[in-house]
Amino acid sequence: MINVGNKPDTLRTARASGRLQAPAEVLERIRSGQVEKGDCLQVARVAGIQAAKRTDDLIPLCHPLPIHAAELAFEFTDDAVVIHAEAAVIGPTGVEMEALAAVSAAALTIYDMVKMYCEPEDLHIDGVRLLQKTGGKSQFSTRLR
Amino acid sequence: MINVGNKPDTLRTARASGRLQAPAEVLERIRSGQVEKGDCLQVARVAGIQAAKRTDDLIPLCHPLPIHAAELAFEFTDDAVVIHAEAAVIGPTGVEMEALAAVSAAALTIYDMVKMYCEPEDLHIDGVRLLQKTGGKSQFSTRLR
């Protein structure tokens, strides 16, 4: 784990997204609350926040970071539920991995809750990526999305 | 969390895969061990196994399962490192989520280790999905990959 002790504490934020591809009828179930295991987006939100907080447990070379914020948002397209996550910290290293971990955990959580309603080949997680980061020596913002 | 107490303990296995899309020069770094943070595939293997073991921590409605096996394998294509994970248990519920969690954690781990060598838009995780499951009431095997 590289030494970040010589990096200054600055405000760092990151925004990531990803999507769970699923059949239209499964998406409709999620949206209308017809999922036996519970409210998918509510459970996925909690899963994403918890994953952001324990990112360094999941990803071995990530530094432990007492993050200041983590939040998720969801939107639907015709063939997917899109997951957005943001994280922020005032610290010596960025929160890209925290945002990406939140997206991944939320996507897996929805997958788990709806897998009983379709075939495995109908579900896949795609496009998990960083949209924006601020703070540290490099800024970054993608135009897409 | 649904009650699986009335399901019989049977041998259940699952195989999942996913890929981290990355520029060719980054893939070459991974392959040739030119990554400052360490050996990506070795670290990702451990991350994947640990994620499989603590899947129920990451995914709220997953049951805790004392899994009997979890292993990862990696292969390279022109524009991605492909991650394969297998998990097995003798238990009342399947290990699909364990295999998918292993793939996701391994992909995020490699992402974290190489993100210093390219732009954020050059890295994304795609095609995280189940390839095969055995045991329980349904068998499943995809022909793809």
Add this chain to the structure above:
Amino acid sequence: MINVGNKPDTLRTARASGRLQAPAEVLERIRSGQVEKGDCLQVARVAGIQAAKRTDDLIPLCHPLPIHAAELAFEFTDDAVVIHAEAAVIGPTGVEMEALAAVSAAALTIYDMVKMYCEPEDLHIDGVRLLQKTGGKSQFSTRLR
């Protein structure tokens, strides 16, 4: 940690409850979704399930148990939100502590989400107790509630 290796694996269930005392206007906020941090009962449900699964982490002399079920339910009285939790396992030891841990975590979670809306002396957690257990050498069921 006492040795449960000589106890037979039987179906064991437990049901517990507790209540978070809160002012009527806070209870109304919970019920009507006027809580800035999110949907209290949804978040508390996840917190309770996660706590049930990791009870042996929270309570040092509890055995690790791959529980088969954990679920929560909520009801409102004039001055409290009442939390019910059930847990089940087929194993050598009971799930009383799992049900009680679920109730406690859920109560603390709601407390955390609404504490900004009232004075600390207006919030307290009371009546955390076991309502019923089945399996093992002793059965138990309280008439109350």
Add this chain to the structure above:
Amino acid sequence: MINVGNKPDTLRTARASGRLQAPAEVLERIRSGQVEKGDCLQVARVAGIQAAKRTDDLIPLCHPLPIHAAELAFEFTDDAVVIHAEAAVIGPTGVEMEALAAVSAAALTIYDMVKMYCEPEDLHIDGVRLLQKTGGKSQFSTRLR
């Protein structure tokens, strides 16, 4: 999880208490060390400290906080063991939930250790509440206890 990044780091402390109601003979066992599972107050102290440190794991919308202090104290009344917990941090958000989590974990731990000596209806956890908090924009101190 709300953003606390704009809040200043100040010294914040919190003090909470709660009680485990139990029959007099059970309380006498705790006091005199006649509990087969071990020394209840010693184990409960460790459980409380560990719970304070991992509060954000237990309570989903709590921020991770590298707390500076957590300690527990116990006293006996005629029908209960009363648990006091204090926590402190220099950080952007308070440690109320850390103190409350410590009390809850300690109460559950004692419950677990003595439940073999009485009926379930004889044990309940009551009065889990905040006694005092300092730091941040609001100070608070209850006169009771």
Add this chain to the structure above:
Amino acid sequence: MINVGNKPDTLRTARASGRLQAPAEVLERIRSGQVEKGDCLQVARVAGIQAAKRTDDLIPLCHPLPIHAAELAFEFTDDAVVIHAEAAVIGPTGVEMEALAAVSAAALTIYDMVKMYCEPEDLHIDGVRLLQKTGGKSQFSTRLR
């Protein structure tokens, strides 16, 4: 993580020990309860039990095992506190690592509690090893304590 799914569930036990070398005056402090941080052996006992339960978190290629028993004992020699740990499970793989993890965690815990009373070169952990294992295909018992 190798596949243990084809191994039969049998009763497996393991006993391990290790010692924390420390100056006589430090050992006397431990014995007589003159350690500011608390009762060393009580805290170390809990640390050891918790480590046994989460061995697979600490040691990546260990299987998760819902262990049936874990207990510690301590004895003093002229220049060390000797830590003994036992673990048991009915499962497909042994509990050697659980017993060794318990010893290590207990030794580190005492180290942490007494390090303020002596120089670092006066403290070291030695002789962490397996004393006995039963169950599975191989039995083993050392004559040496």
Add this chain to the structure above:
Amino acid sequence: MINVGNKPDTLRTARASGRLQAPAEVLERIRSGQVEKGDCLQVARVAGIQAAKRTDDLIPLCHPLPIHAAELAFEFTDDAVVIHAEAAVIGPTGVEMEALAAVSAAALTIYDMVKMYCEPEDLHIDGVRLLQKTGGKSQFSTRLR
């Protein structure tokens, strides 16, 4: 857990070492990659870093510390693999226990991976100790090793 809130945040580092005694043929297996479970030093490195990050989970009275660095190195002698660990933080308390926890976890991990190749009496962990610490009110450096 003692209160470190009045201690200043300074750069603190610690270096620890320990060794796993093993037969020459086992050491040769580790060195040459002839261990069925995988690459011992790679897995042990990850185990050590993860243990350093979660030291306060393993050792009850350790404070949670968002460490800035943790790294391991390995060397071979005739009868042992020697494990070195370093940790660093800018914080109110030292990282001695983090370095020692990293050494212990790495030693246990190698033990677990090679235990199938020799008798239990051939493996033991010795000499786990602090080599150097900097920062805080006391500096320390051992001449040995």
